[in-house]
Amino acid sequence: MAGVVTLARTCRLAPITLTGLNVGSDALPRQRPHPGNTAAGRSDGRPGPGPAGSARPGRRRGTSHAGSHAMTAVTAERPAGPAKARAAIAPRTLRLDKWWKEPAITATILISFVVYATWAAFKNADYFVRPYLSPFYSPCLASICGHARAGATTVHPPMVGLFGPWWAISPAIIVLIIPLGFRFTCYYYRKAYYRSIWQSPSACAVREPHKGYKGESKFPLIIQNVHRWFFYLGLLLNGILTWDAVEAFHFPRGWGHAGFGTLMLVVNAILLWTYSLSCHSCRHIIGGRLKHFSRHPLRFKLWGVVSKMNTKHMQLAWVSLIFVALTDLYVRLVASGWVTDPRFF
Amino acid sequence: MSYQLVLRIWRGDSSGGDFVHYEVPADEGEVVLDVVHKTQALFAGDLAVRWNCKAGKCGSCSAEINGVPRLMCMTKLSSLPAGRAVTITPLRTFPVIKDLVTDVSFNYEKARQVPAFSAQPDQPVAPFTMYQEDVERSQEFRKCIECWLCQDTCHVIRDHEENKPHFAGPRFFIRYAELDMHPNDGLDRKKLLQETQGLGYCNITKCCTEVCPEHIKITDNAIIAMKERVVDVKYDPVVKFFGRRRAGREKRGS
Structure with a gap:
């Protein structure tokens, strides 16, 4: 069963509704667009590769991998204001190679x-x-x-x-x-x-x-x-x-x-x-x-x-x-x- | 050949979070994004991850894999240390929204501050003839997919949040360089770059170049090139002297 995801975008776009459970890819916008730019575009005005769904007509957005799995509906609400804190990760580095x-x-x-x-x-x-x-x-x-x-x-x-x-x-x-x-x-x-x-x-x-x-x-x-x-x-x-x-x-x-x-x-x-x-x-x-x-x-x-x-x-x-x-x-x-x-x- | 892979994924949001372990079936030839999707499908349907093209061209699936900023779709599992857990965290430089998704709006704020292409007064805006050797130079910078890995790894803002207001970052230094090297652009961005966009903050440790998935030589071809152009106008007496003489000659000629 495909889930329904509702997003409250903080950007200048209308709220969008997506189907599928792929919360990460499509439910959360790829980047926050700025005026004159689209979500799939570059910051300097070049076109981007476009959303996965739009590149594959006839395929529902956000069902790329998980579409074959029966899952429950997932709803992700983007915070009303922009998040300000970074991920709380304590170690100085997580590198495993001999960087020193x-x-x-x-x-x-x-x-x-x-x-x-x-x-x-x-x-x-x-x-x-x-x-x-x-x-x-x-x-x-x-x-x-x-x-x-x-x-x-x-x-x-x-x-x-x-x-x-x-x-x-x-x-x-x-x-x-x-x-x-x-x-x-x-x-x-x-x-x-x-x-x-x-x-x-x-x-x-x-x-x-x-x-x-x-x-x-x-x-x-x-x-x-x-x-x-x-x-x-x-x-x-x-x-x-x-x-x-x-x-x-x-x-x-x-x-x-x-x-x-x-x-x-x-x-x-x-x-x-x-x-x-x-x-x-x-x-x-x-x-x-x-x-x-x-x-x-x-x-x-x-x-x-x-x-x-x-x-x-x-x-x-x-x-x-x-x-x-x-x-x-x-x-x-x-x-x-x-x-x-x-x-x- | 299938095997069990241990993933350590940072999960949480701006209020806090921690690492969660998942044991995921992995197959030969898979990339990190594949096993993240499997985790999403099998164990954590609410895991937030941003992705799009799965071909290293959209720049969406940037994350830190075993502490190194990389694209998840371009990182083969076989390139990581065998037999060890794979750690995945969100980009550390930007505020986290949820799990592996960060708020990268900082970059768009910086993009808005770049003065757009401005044709020289005596030149048409378009079309104009550009020769191949002039095109090639900025073509390299146009390869940028805006994955923000360079911005993420740059210690100027990664380790010093307070520098964000006055530091554009490597991605935008190449944008400034691209415009400044354009034969038909008439705007002088050198002083702007040095005085308000923080070019001087860069201490050319080349981390941006190391992580660039498009292999753009950000430091050598853009940042150092722009630093040298700033030296031309601010610190080099020889160039200044000849520049003044040339300007004087042109003035007399006109």
Whole structure:
């Protein structure tokens, strides 16, 4: 026996009567329509798929599955006013998978990098062995880089000495602000540390521990919008690190030789370029900001290339981060005499 | 092959509720919505559940399955952990009406706040020529089925009810992006989006993209794109400088 369901809709539609016991699907409207929209339509005016009943002429609405079962009549009255309370579900999350695994791994790698980079930046020694210069210390802008410069045949002369003898701490601090700022404000890393360190949220559909949330709409996180500036500076730095990679072919006995360190510096420069060029800001500047792709065919093509790279931005972010630390470590090991640099030719 | 499946369904309304266990016969190849319908038919005729197309195109049967926002009609039982009870709850971000049905009117209030398409003054409203490359860009956003899973999973309103008045949510960020990227639209929505619709609240943790059943790249292609457009007009001195020069040239030219 089919039930009769009467609804008191709070919307601007007349009350409707439905047959069938399928209280959930048809008795309660799919969505509350707003003016100019129908119950089966989208919020932007596109038509929706329509109610199940109307899509199947001759079939009674709401009898899809249960129609074959003899059931008693069910009446559902929608509350007169809109319901305001959410479902009272206490647990932080009901996820069964290991949602904590990804943030835990991310946090471990990020914290390890920060600890290593801080130690390396403040060490202020073993960052140069001819012809390799650690990417953490390049370009050397302080005059205390002299001991690095002394052994090199060519090292950034226009830059060196920009910060005079009054600069007493490690020269790495001056330049590291650029790559760190670029990575800190990078859209991918933001996701990584907001999830893994700030727990906002730790994983999707897992309740965050913070009482209030303003996101990047207020100080201090509104500063994240300077990402574009760091992108410009980062490109400049990539150019310098590329020159360092070229310099790594310049051994005391002349140009055209290469060791394992050369390979490290070259790969490091390539990874940094791919990471920078796959960045969302780059994608936007190249073509994303255009309204008419059709009027700018070259930029549209370039945008397509950067968009493809952008899909791998996360992987490039991790690989380049780890590799830059490994490159610094290698130069450090060779400079301190722990490792002998193997020469290829 | 038939087997007995344990369902834990949250049942109740805005005044309270709890989980109710049902042992339901399940068959190979079934989706969660199938066993919910069986529960309705065999054990709980008054169980409220919203559904429509059973094909992942209407966006009606959104719920949280084992804590993850998903469409019930597109979630195969075989994709869930075997031998464990399947937990189904209503969308947590919205007020509950009854059982698995929530009041999603918040989204329609936000939809009303989106300024409609407005043709540039020197362009006809319609028809006008649009090239394929321009069409494709916003076509992705038109795939949205308005299942509200992205709105549900977004922690800005999921964990902070107080943000609802000034946060449009991912579904409407893609609507703003779609209009802003339209070659013939003449309205500037960037400042509106940043200052009144809460674009700055998004901290791009990509949960909306993860749960989207249409695989729309909400964060990469819409939210970050709009954040970058806001940077253009508010925070980038280089773009501002060249923008002013270009505007000056156009003024002199006209």
